[in-house]
Amino acid sequence: MSTYVYLNGDWIAPEHAKVSVFDRGFLFADGIYEVVPVYQGRPFLAEHHLARLDRSLAALAIPNHGDPFWYGLIEQLLARNAISDGLIYFQVTRGAETQRSHLPLGTLTPTVFASVSPLAVHWGVPTPAKVTLCEDIRWLRCDIKSISLLGNIMLKQHAQAQGAMEPLLFRGDHITEGASSNYFAVKDGALYTAPTDHLILPGITRMWVIELARQLGLPVYEQPFRVSELTQLDELFLTSSSREVQPIGQIDDIMIGQGQCGKITEQLVQAFHESKRKHCSS
Template structure:
């Protein structure tokens, strides 16, 4: 498997400096791209989000957008990836440990592929979740390396024997540990507005676009855990989870306790966006 760091190389030849600010400060940004049929899905949208995240935390991209896209495409080709993901991160660079931005550090880009398959089983059957207080910082719209709160939330889900958490701030639902969240009530699709409290998910944007094309009413507005308990359907969206139904939350069924018709319709439409 080939990686990219200052060129294409095998994992055994890859070296990460202990002075990299991503290592001791989480001082960096990242993106995860999905590969379907050997092609990078929604690449332009991912690149736009990468540029925004890097700009907001004042990290200069080490290459132009076109150069990064060429590197990622070559990674997919060299690794023979037909279906999988690309992970890419850019840190502020290597410098002695000190909080202020270093003056001379050069941003460091690392990227690699996986051949992980689509989670078809959970896409079909749905998952269980618990609610969990959202303790993250107030710039969740930036895709940074500071993911310890997300890690703690995901582990809390696994500790409770479920697959995901529904994060909330004082009862107002935001998103999940590694995905966006939507619910359906009376044929209306609800999701938290794309402000600083959630990540502006690429799959989220695709699903909202598909919903509107299907003439499903969409409301991007906050809703509460109490309102969620009365939902007819619920699902998560994300690069690696696509559109996955949530059928139980906090031990209680959502609607019938089975994936709902609007969820199924959106799943089918989403699959058409990458089908050959």
């Protein structure tokens, strides 16, 4: 938990951070967020996270403070909270008015919030997890990292009730992503993952794993795999900034790779760890 958080130019204790009840983030979820992992005091793939933040802000026509501002916030968050390994959280809403109106009544000053939480960095191969298949009930602009996450929360609650780590979402017969992750299927030595369109959030860890896979000479196809193909997969794993590369051994009652971490997934786990080591030592 942060000792200090940033809110609209002030550094304050979390319990003292307050926003107006007329803030459009509070009333309408009119805002975006971004999460940046930090290893050994250094933000990992930060330029890609900040580019995604810029794309999300632009989609909502909310002004961006610019990369130097965000890098400065990262530096101060780590220093003020004495955290070396952590997850930086940024949130920007359109701002506050003095009454509730669906459309802004004038030019608003965005509300900017930032915090950091400790991250337990691991270096081993995670135990394969269970996921549960769910229809993707979310809106049709999943490429925007919106703070409107009610659909994601409902899906995560359902997954938890099924004893699963994460939902595996589908639209029609196509797998899209998770509630806070991207999925990769492995079949006959090749990787398959949903394309970066409006139906998924383009994960930064997803992007990096594709790059690592290609460095290893593994074929990668950015095309959706099907619900009807799940029983035929050799391996399945998910990616996210907090979980990195997480093997999946079970989808409801379907066992993947006899519930064990597959060889290609393990290769990518190790490649990801090696990229962290290089990042920390460079």
